[in-house]
Amino acid sequence: MNLLHNIQLKNLTLNNNIFLAPLAGYTSYPTRKIYKMQGNFTCYSEMISAEGLNHSFRKSAEIIDTKAHESPVGIQLFGPNADKILSAFLKIRQFYFDIVDINCGCSIKKVLKSNSGAYLLNNPDEIYRIILRLKNETDKPVTIKIRSGYDNCRKNYLQVHEAAVKAGVDMITFHPRTRAMLFSGKADWSLIKEMKKISPVPIIGNGDIFSADDAIRMINETNCDGVMIARGIIENPFLFDEIFARFNSKAYNSPSASDRVERLLLHCKSLADFYGENRGIREIKKFVKGYLKSLPDISIIRRRLGEVNNFTDFENILKNFLKSL
Numbered sequence: 001m002n003l004l005h006n007i008q009l010k011n012l013t014l015n016n017n018i019f020l021a022p023l024a025g026y027t028s029y030p031t032r033k034i035y036k037m038q039g040n041f042t043c044y045s046e047m048i049s050a051e052g053l054n055h056s057f058r059k060s061a062e063i064i065d066t067k068a069h070e071s072p073v074g075i076q077l078f079g080p081n082a083d084k085i086l087s088a089f090l091k092i093r094q095f096y097f098d099i100v101d102i103n104c105g106c107s108i109k110k111v112l113k114s115n116s117g118a119y120l121l122n123n124p125d126e127i128y129r130i131i132l133r134l135k136n137e138t139d140k141p142v143t144i145k146i147r148s149g150y151d152n153c154r155k156n157y158l159q160v161h162e163a164a165v166k167a168g169v170d171m172i173t174f175h176p177r178t179r180a181m182l183f184s185g186k187a188d189w190s191l192i193k194e195m196k197k198i199s200p201v202p203i204i205g206n207g208d209i210f211s212a213d214d215a216i217r218m219i220n221e222t223n224c225d226g227v228m229i230a231r232g233i234i235e236n237p238f239l240f241d242e243i244f245a246r247f248n249s250k251a252y253n254s255p256s257a258s259d260r261v262e263r264l265l266l267h268c269k270s271l272a273d274f275y276g277e278n279r280g281i282r283e284i285k286k287f288v289k290g291y292l293k294s295l296p297d298i299s300i301i302r303r304r305l306g307e308v309n310n311f312t313d314f315e316n317i318l319k320n321f322l323k324s325l
């Protein structure tokens with residue numbers, strides 16, 4: 001099969017098999033908008049707390065920033081059980097989204113403590129109930145994002161897969177590390193291959209894709225239906241360009257210094273327009289390292305950018321830096 005292909009999820013056709021992962025603290029609308037300049041991959045909201053939506057709707061709903069023009073776009077919910085997730089889901093139906101995804105992989109303490117995220121892997125029956133209840137409530141595709149298990153003694157990804165498929169899940173994204181590993185070691189792509197072999201639903205591989213070569217290797221080694229990129233896009237904010245080019249067998253030219261600076265300024269502007277200048281400038285600082293990577297002597301520039309609190313100063317530093325090259 002071609003590297004690049006459609007994925008059909010019920011009535012929804014994804015025009016390619018490339019995905020931007022939900023990344024809490026990173027992939028809000030203004031950032032997705034900038035990344036989508038590289039191609040119409042599928043993207044997701046940051047994870048949204050079902051408990052939050054149930055108890056303080058207005059505050060939690062602020063994070064639901066998905067828009068029709070960025071379709072295909074999913075929302076991702078995390079919660080401890082089917083009742084809580086369903087009641088949260090019923091509250092957000094008026095928002096635009098094409099897919100509802102359930103987070104069964106988040107390994108941060110706060111989420112685990114609320115019996116959500118990767119904690120759910122301990123209870124495939126609950127995952128089954130969550131999917132079944134959502135499927136009864138919506139015609140939209142229902143997907144899950146999982147890790148390989150809670151820890152090394154409980155690597156039950158095949159059991160979770162079986163429960164999810166039985167409930168009618170439409171697609172599974174698989175990051176083959178356990179909850180206990182967090183981001184240590186390597187994602188074990190052989191587990192993706194194992195799941196794909198038996199799966200009647202699309203399996204999206206996730207974990208350690210930092211280049212187009214990695215993405216191609218994952219597809220070739222595992223036969224997965226698509227790839228999901230997370231940390232790779234923060235480290236290399238042009239990674240989708242590279243992946244689309246290589247998947248289409250086209251040449252890829254790395255961005256020049258001025259391409260990098262121009263895109264960084266556009267990203268900054270997008271964040272500032274969305275959040276206001278103050279917060280926009282704070283947010284862009286998480287992305288600076290990736291944009292300026294590989295340019296000479298950037299440590300001083302990064303330090304200076306770290307100190308600014310308005311767009312004009314941010315822009316001036318970068319423009320002077322470009323002139324100095």
Ligand SMILES: Cc1cc2nc3c(=O)[nH]c(=O)nc-3n(C[C@H](O)[C@H](O)[C@H](O)COP(=O)(O)O)c2cc1C
Nearest residue numbers: 021022023024046047103175207208209229230231
């Ligand atoms: C900063 C950060 C935030 C994340 N937020 C989410 C999230 O909101 N929902 C989720 O399912 N996974 C989240 N993840 C996990 C990623 O989506 C992805 O599964 C993981 O990073 C492995 O992929 P990678 O090796 O390409 O980074 C997050 C990861 C990072 C580093």
